[in-house]
Every structure is written in C-alpha cells, then in structure tokens.
Amino acid sequence: MSTTSAVTRTVLRAEGFSCPSCVAKIEKRVGQIDGVARVKVHFASARIEIDHAPSVPVDDLVAAVAKAGYVAAPVTF
Amino acid sequence: MSGVLIVLALLADRLLVSSLPGDVAMVAAAVVAGAPIAVKAVNALRASVIGIDLLVAVASIGAIAIGEFWEAAAVTFLFAVGHALETATLNKTRSALAALVAVAPDGAVVLRDGVQVEVPAGQVGTGETVLVKNGAKVPVDGVVIGGTGALDEASITGESIPVEKSAGDQVFAGTVSRGGFLRVRATGVGSDTTLARIIHRVEEAQDAKAETQLFMDRFSAWYTPAIMVLALVAGVISGDIVLGLTLLVIGCPGALVISIPVSIVAGIGRAAKDGILIKGGEYLETSARISAVAVDKTGTLTRGRPQLTDVVVLDPGLDRAQVLTWAARGEAGSEHPLARTILDAATADGLGVQGLPEHTEPFPGKGITATAEGHRILIGNLALLEQFGIADTEAAARTAEELSQAGRTPMIVAVDDRVVGVVAVADEIRRDAARMVAELHAAGVRKVVMLTGDARLVAEAVGTATGVDEVRAGLLPEDKLEAILELQREGHTVAMVGDGVNDAPALATADIGVAMGAAGSAVAVETADIALMGDNLLRLPEAISLARRTVANMRQNITIAVTTVAFLLLGVLLGGVTMAIGMLVHEVSVLVVIVNAMRLLRARKYRSDDPGASARIRPPADRSVPQAA
Numbered sequence: 175m176s177t178t179s180a181v182t183r184t185v186l187r188a189e190g191f192s193c194p195s196c197v198a199k200i201e202k203r204v205g206q207i208d209g210v211a212r213v214k215v216h217f218a219s220a221r222i223e224i225d226h227a228p229s230v231p232v233d234d235l236v237a238a239v240a241k242a243g244y245v246a247a248p249v250t251f
Numbered sequence: 252m253s254g255v256l257i258v259l260a261l262l263a264d265r266l267l268v269s270s271l272p273g274d275v276a277m278v279a280a281a282v283v284a285g286a287p288i289a290v291k292a293v294n295a296l297r298a299s300v301i302g303i304d305l306l307v308a309v310a311s312i313g314a315i316a317i318g319e320f321w322e323a324a325a326v327t328f329l330f331a332v333g334h335a336l337e338t339a340t341l342n343k344t345r346s347a348l349a350a351l352v353a354v355a356p357d358g359a360v361v362l363r364d365g366v367q368v369e370v371p372a373g374q375v376g377t378g379e380t381v382l383v384k385n386g387a388k389v390p391v392d393g394v395v396i397g398g399t400g401a402l403d404e405a406s407i408t409g410e411s412i413p414v415e416k417s418a419g420d421q422v423f424a425g426t427v428s429r430g431g432f433l434r435v436r437a438t439g440v441g442s443d444t445t446l447a448r449i450i451h452r453v454e455e456a457q458d459a460k461a462e463t464q465l466f467m468d469r470f471s472a473w474y475t476p477a478i479m480v481l482a483l484v485a486g487v488i489s490g491d492i493v494l495g496l497t498l499l500v501i502g503c504p505g506a507l508v509i510s511i512p513v514s515i516v517a518g519i520g521r522a523a524k525d526g527i528l529i530k531g532g533e534y535l536e537t538s539a540r541i542s543a544v545a546v547d548k549t550g551t552l553t554r555g556r557p558q559l560t561d562v563v564v565l566d567p568g569l570d571r572a573q574v575l576t577w578a579a580r581g582e583a584g585s586e587h588p589l590a591r592t593i594l595d596a597a598t599a600d601g602l603g604v605q606g607l608p609e610h611t612e613p614f615p616g617k618g619i620t621a622t623a624e625g626h627r628i629l630i631g632n633l634a635l636l637e638q639f640g641i642a643d644t645e646a647a648a649r650t651a652e653e654l655s656q657a658g659r660t661p662m663i664v665a666v667d668d669r670v671v672g673v674v675a676v677a678d679e680i681r682r683d684a685a686r687m688v689a690e691l692h693a694a695g696v697r698k699v700v701m702l703t704g705d706a707r708l709v710a711e712a713v714g715t716a717t718g719v720d721e722v723r724a725g726l727l728p729e730d731k732l733e734a735i736l737e738l739q740r741e742g743h744t745v746a747m748v749g750d751g752v753n754d755a756p757a758l759a760t761a762d763i764g765v766a767m768g769a770a771g772s773a774v775a776v777e778t779a780d781i782a783l784m785g786d787n788l789l790r791l792p793e794a795i796s797l798a799r800r801t802v803a804n805m806r807q808n809i810t811i812a813v814t815t816v817a818f819l820l821l822g823v824l825l826g827g828v829t830m831a832i833g834m835l836v837h838e839v840s841v842l843v844v845i846v847n848a849m850r851l852l853r854a855r856k857y858r859s860d861d862p863g864a865s866a867r868i869r870p871p872a873d874r875s876v877p878q879a880a
Contacts, residue, residue, distance in 0.1 A: 251424070
C-alpha cells in the first residue's frame with residue numbers, strides 16, 4: 175500500500191467473479207462512497223484497486239463490495 | 252440439459268405421430284441453452300459490444316417465430332458448448348492466484364523493546380528485527396543479523412535443497428525454515444517483497460491475457476451487424492418477412508460457431524489421452540507457433556530429488572561400503588533433508604542401518620555430529636571439522652572442491668578424529684531430458700534455454716548433459732521473467748516449462764506456460780496454459796506437433812463453414828434456396844466439420860519409453876485425467 179499526501183491505494187482480492195457485468199456493479203457501488211477517487215476492477219485476477227482518502231476505513235470498502243454481492247479481503251502481499 | 256432435451260425431441264419426432272411434443276422439447280432445449288446467451292448478448296449490448304451472442308439470440312428467436320425449432324435448438328446448444336470451455340479456463344486462473352496467495356506468510360514474531368510480539372506479516376516495520384523459528388515461514392524480505400538455519404527456498408528460487416543461512420545472508424518472505432533459528436532485519440515488508448512481486452506479475456500477466464480478443468469476437472464484430480442489416484434490407488425490399496428471417500437463421504453460422512470449439516475439443520481431448528492438459532483453444536493456436544523453449548532445471552530437466560552420486564574413500568583402511576555405513580549411521584537421527592538421501596542409498600546397497608545413534612546434534616550451516624556405537628561421527632563441511640579440531644583435512648577439502656566443481660553437494664564424513672571419506676549428492680537428471688531437447692529441435696524449436704536459480708556449476712553440469720542451447724544460472728524469479736521477455740523481444744514465440752511457485756511469473760509471461768504436472772506445485776499447474784501429467788518430458792514436443800495439427804484442422808473447418816454460409820446466403824438472395832434446403836445444407840456442413848475434427852482423435856502410434864515414468868501421478872484435484880497406458 176503506497177500512501178501519498180491525500181490518497182491511499184487499497185487493493186482488495188475478491189473471490190468468484192463470473193461475468194464482466196459484475197465489474198460495473200462493483201465499480202459503481204464502491205465509487206459511491208465519499209472520499210473514493212478511483213476504482214478499477216481487474217476481471218481476470220479478481221483484484222479491486224481503490225484510490226481513496228485515508229479517512230475512509232478499509233472495512234467500508236469491503237462492505238461496499240459485499241453489497242454488490244462479492245466477498246473480498248484486503249491484501250498484504 | 253439442453254442436449255438431453257434435443258435427444259428427447261428427436262425421439263419424440265421418431266416415435267409419435269404428432270410433432271407437438273417434439274417441438275415443445277426443441278423449444279425448451281433452445282430456451283435452456285439460449286437463455287444464458289441472450290443474457291450475455293444483452294450485457295454486451297449494454298457495454299456497446301455487438302457480439303455473435305446477439306446474432307444467435309435474435310436468430311433463434313426468429314427461428315422459433317417461423318417454426319424452425321430444430322435449428323433454434325441446435326444453434327443455441329452448440330453455442331453453449333463453445334462457451335463452456337472459456338468459463339473453465341477462467342476459473343482455473345483464479346485458483347492459481349489463490350494457491351500463490353496461500354504461500355504468503357500470515358504472522359511474524361518481532362522483537363520490540365526486547366520482547367517477542369506476534370504481529371500480522373504486513374505490519375512489521377522496515378528495519379525491525381524478526382525471529383524465524385524452525386518450521387515457520389519467513390514473514391519479510393530481509394538480512395540475517397544473527398543465528399544460523401536452513402531455509403527451504405523452493406517457493407522463490409526453486410532450489411530443491413534447503414539453503415544454509417547465517418549472518419549477512421539475504422532471506423525472502425514466503426520461504427520456510429527447516430531448522431535452526433534466525434534473527435532477521437526486515438528490508439522489505441508486504442507488497443515490497445519478492446513474493447508480492449511474483450504475485451503481482453502473475454496477476455498482471457493474467458489480466459493482460461484476458462484482454463486478448465478471441466477470433467470469434469473479432470469476426471462477429473463486423474459479421475453480426477452485416478448479417479442483420481442484410482436480413483433487414485432484404486426483408487424490407489422484398490416485403491417478405493420470411494425471407495428476412497430465413498437470411499437471419501441461415502446466416503447464423505452454425506458450422507462456424509462449432510468449427511473452432513469442435514477442433515479444439517478434439518485436439519484437447521487427444522492431448523488429454525496422452526497426458527497433456529491444454530487449458531483452452533487460444534493456447535493451442537499459440538503452441539503451434541512456438542520457436543523458443545525456456546526450461547526450468549529443478550524438477551523439469553532433473554527429478555527434484557537429490558540422489559547419492561559419490562562415495563569417496565579417504566581412509567585406506569576402509570572401503571566404500573564402510574564409509575557409506577558410517578555416513579548412514581550418523582544421519583540416522585537427523586532431520587536434515589539430505590539425511591533421507593544417504594539412508595535410502597545405504598538401504599539400496601543392503602547396508603540398512605538399525606536403530607538410532609545415542610545422540611545427534613545439528614550444527615546449522617555446518618552439518619551434524621552423532622554418537623553411535625561409542626564413536627563420534629561428523630558429517631558436514633570444513634567449518635564443522637575445524638570446530639572439532641580435526642587435523643589433516645587437506646584431502647577432504649580437495650575432494651569436496653572437486654565435487655562442487657562437478658555440480659554436486661559434498662559432505663565430509665569423519666569418525667572420531669579421522670576423516671574417512673566424502674559423500675556427495677546431486678539432483679538426478681531425468682533420463683529423457685536430453686531426448687526431449689533433441690525432439691524439440693526436431694519439432695522446429697530453434698532455441699532451448701535452461702533457466703535456474705541454482706548455482707552456475709550445478710547448472711552447467713546439467714546443461715552439458717542435456718544439450719540445451721544456452722544456460723542461465725543464479726536467476727531470481729524476476730530474472731527468469733526478464734529472460735522470457737528478452738526472447739520475446741528477439742521475436743520468438745516462447746514456451747516456458749517450469750514446476751515451482753518461483754516459475755509462476757515466467758510461466759504467466761511466456762506465450763505458453765507449461766507445467767510439469769506430476770512434480771509441479773499446484774501454483775505452476777494452475778498458472779500454466781499446458782500441464783504435462785505423468786512426468787514424461789517427451790510429451791512436450793508431442794504437444795507442439797499436436798497443436799500444429801489442431802490449428803490446421805481448425806482453419807479447414809472455418810473455411811468449410813464460411814464457404815457454406817456464403818453460398819447459402821447467395822442462394823437465398825437469388826431465390827431457389829428455401830429455409831428447408833438451407834437447413835439441410837447447414838446440417839451437412841456441421842457434420843462435415845465434426846467429422847473433420849474427429850480425425851484429430853485418431854490415436855497416433857504411441858511411444859512410451861520413459862523408464863522412470865512415475866507411478867504416482869497426481870493430477871490436480873477436481874479433474875480426472877485419463878492416464879496414458
């Protein structure tokens with residue numbers, strides 16, 4: 175995780191994407207959170223890259239992905 | 252499911268006077284197979300992509316509207332089969348990453364203010380001191396600042412033999428301690444470790460691969476709108492709705508939709524019978540163009556299991572059997588991985604050792620001492636002999652040096668105060684390795700390169716024995732990847748053969764990743780595009796030639812299908828080809844395509860001459876691989 179002055183990048187790993195339409199769903203859900211600047215979902219490797227203000231708790235991001243119907247967890251490695 | 256319904260429908264048509272039940276079953280079949288396709292088509296449209304899905308969906312609805320139930324069912328069913336493969340490939344990709352992530356360490360023991368604290372691996376600060384105990388995973392990249400120990404670095408370097416570490420040595424996150432106790436200063440934590448970089452490389456490579464468009468997508472992007480416009484224009488101009496729909500249905504390329512999957516399924520099926528798992532059609536296509544092969548050494552060219560290679564007798568009063576017996580006695584109580592090798596060799600020579608020594612003490616980084624039958628046995632390197640004040644080690648030093656030069660791992664054996672001999676182990680080269688290299692050259696591969704994390708001396712020894720064109724030694728995973736990229740820059744289509752976690756980035760980056768299934772780690776098997784089961788190297792050249800035949804077959808099928816559709820469309824427009832005739836010709840072309848693909852399934856003369864073929868074949872779970880007899 176690299177931290178710059180105002181933006182933190184968090185990478186989540188999700189399990190079980192099945193169709194490209196879930197990409198849009200997750201990007202929309204997570205993008206609605208206040209303080210999230212950018213969401214990029216990698217379909218093949220099931221990664222979700224999120225740039226957000228440090229004030230946004232990672233748990234909220236995980237919860238937003240869960241609302242879209244997918245289980246995700248932050249990665250260390 | 253949809254297939255079952257089609258069969259039911261055909262039976263109903265045969266057995267019943269009324270065609271209604273058959274028609275109902277056909278429509279049901281079309282709906283079952285077609286619903287997912289329709290959903291895909293709608294999703295694609297939302298993303299403003301006009302795909303072949305759309306054509307199939309519209310055409311089958313149209314076909315049902317004008318009462319051509321069989322065609323609707325057939326097209327949707329064949330199409331569903333074509334898609335099933337893609338999905339399977341994608342799921343495999345995911346489990347590869349899951350396996351890689353499983354290698355990652357969870358927790359770390361950190362010294363803070365002199366107290367040992369357990370923290371998550373990602374929360375160690377750079378510069379902090381981490382303790383690595385026997386059996387634990389190293390949680391960070393770092394430098395040893397105290398203690399000694401042996402680390403199993405297979406996950407990073409692929410070396411099969413644990414590496415002795417002492418102060419000043421570099422260690423990697425994800426490697427496992429096999430003995431000793433290390434104090435490590437963290438230099439890289441979390442995403443700043445070699446392991447994390449491996450994982451990212453694999454992820455990136457797989458994302459990049461997923462974005463490559465398949466032939467069908469490229470083709471349908473212009474074909475679908477073209478047919479739709481044609482059908483619409485024809486329908487409007489002639490004022491004949493049936494004509495428009497006929498064009499739509501006939502233009503729906505039944506034979507084309509199956510021409511690629513059916514060749515691929517036949518090719519993949521043929522390969523599976525021979526113990527070659529190919530994970531998708533695009534890999535077959537690429538395999539047909541392979542011009543350079545990079546091969547990992549450990550577990551691929553070699554067995555990945557150390558074998559006793561030498562017993563050098565240095566005490567004139569003893570013979571080979573006695574030296575080996577002393578070595579076996581000394582190692583009987585050791586948990587060092589090489590102990591097993593020595594004991595097995597002794598047993599094989601009928602020198603089985605009874606019981607355990609009274610006392611065994613390991614000296615990590617040096618060797619072990621044991622007390623057996625009143626004698627003190629030392630097995631290890633010169634440092635161990637020095638520690639116990641053994642004199643007259645010159646011959647032992649010279650012998651050990653010679654064995655190292657030959658790419659082996661020497662261990663000096665001393666009993667009481669005398670050096671009695673040196674035993675050496677090395678990873679055994681597979682018997683068919685040299686032949687595989689020769690056959691690859693024969694199959695049109697211009698360059699075979701060996702890549703290994705192992706030391707140059709060991710690598711050169713194996714390289715010479717197998718006849719590869721080039722040897723690159725002492726590589727970290729990223730160097731292997733770089734070597735692959737370099738070959739690609741030279742214009743080669745590169746296949747990489749490997750078996751370890753450390754090969755994963757290179758496997759993912761190569762145009763075709765090939766995993767040695769029987770010896771390979773789950774990560775390698777999952778990351779690879781082709782997995783060779785049953786430990787037979789000669790399968791690789793075979794896979795390449797099969798790929799060439801499959802691709803040729805596919806091209807023939809596409810040609811047949813496209814030509815048929817072109818003629819039919821022409822026929823419809825010029826009049827004279829009705830829906831019924833069109834359908835008949837369609838079915839015939841589908842049959843021709845299927846029969847053509849079946850030619851791939853014909854067994855070629857099968858050669859099995861792998862004397863070392865392992866009986867313990869471990870196909871990846873969740874698959875049953877027909878084992879080649």
